[in-house]
Amino acid sequence: MEIKKKTILFIRDILISIAVVGVILASLWAYTGQFPNSPMVVVTSESMMHENAPFGKIGTIDPGDLVLVKSINGKDDVETRGPKDNPTAKHRTYGDYGDVIIYIPDKNKDGKRDRNATPIIHRAICWVEKNEDGTYTIKEYGIQNATSITIDELGLHNYKPPHSGFITKGDNNNECDQCGLSTPVKPSWIIGKARGEIPWFGLIKLMIFGNDGGYDGPDSVRIGRAVAPKDEWICLGLSLFVIIVIPTAWDIYNFYKRRKSEEFRL
Ligand SMILES: [Ca+2]
Ligand SMILES: [Ca+2]
Known part of the structure; x- marks a missing residue:
């Protein structure tokens, strides 16, 4: 093949790759409304894991999972779970009822989010309304105008939060975030x-950036x-094998087959 023709084909391949990535990114941004921020996050901790998850843990949020982050249009856009045994939400996500949200926490409890804090990905359990007279109302739990x-x-006892907001909790935690x-x-x-x-592919990022203390179960394996x-490691390995090794091996096989038939012709 002439060099010029080869170059054109090479450039065409690159342009097609860029176009494919561009279309995927554009649709992810269109769906999540996160532009120009990342439409996805990598999960680092075990706080949302479920004990009975099947091999590979698809359907629950685990270390190394990537999940899309869809913008919300205000408070009513988040469906809370409500009581564990009597959920108020109808739809299920990640092994339980209600929405899982990603939020910036207020760790020092001054009523403002701590901009530099690592975002938390936990389930929205209920909405606590701080009334004008200082009492609290939580519809999901049948609490009305209570003084605490x-x-x-949820591990809450005589809790008196400074403002209204969502009570959130990791599915794998005993107590709520509050x-x-x-x-x-x-x-x-x-x-x-x-x-x-x-699932699993976020582990590639975590191998470089780390997730110390992210998982300490008896079957934990550290790589990088x-x-x-x-x-999860086994599933990641198998997936990479299928995506990278098999097509590469196929190319090499074809390359040698072609060379053999050319040799044969000579
Ligand atoms: Ca998972
Ligand atoms: Ca704060």
Whole structure:
């Protein structure tokens, strides 16, 4: 083949690749409304894991998962779960009822989100309304005009939050975030709600950037700076094998086959 023709084909291939990536990115941004920020996040911790997850843990949020972050249009755009045994939400996401949200926490509890804090990805359980007279109302739990909040299953006892917001909780945690991680989550602190799941591939990022303390189960395996359950590593390895090794091997096979037939002709 002439060099000129080869060059044209090479440039064409590159342009097609760029176009494909561009279309994918554009549709992810269109869906999530996050432009120019990343439409996805990599999950680092075990706080949303479910014990009974199947091999590979598809359908729950685990270390190394990538999830889409869909912008919200205010408070009513988040569906809360409500009580564990009597959920108020109809739709299920990631192994339980209600929406999972990604938000910037208020760790020092001054009523403002801490801009430099690592975002938290946890389930929205209920909305606490701080009334004008200082009492609290939580519809999901049947609490009305109470002087303080006590909900055993969330670990809240005589809780008196400084403002209205969402009570949030990791599915794998015993207590809600408002027991220590953050004050109730104001809608403006929410980056988005979690949608979809690309399992395992976030581990590639975590191998470089790390997720210390992200997972400490008995089947934990550390590769590079990432620590995750063994089955996730196996699934990542198999996926990479299918995506990279098999097509490459096929190309090499064809290359030698062609050379053989050329030799034969000579
Ligand atoms: Ca998962
Ligand atoms: Ca703060």
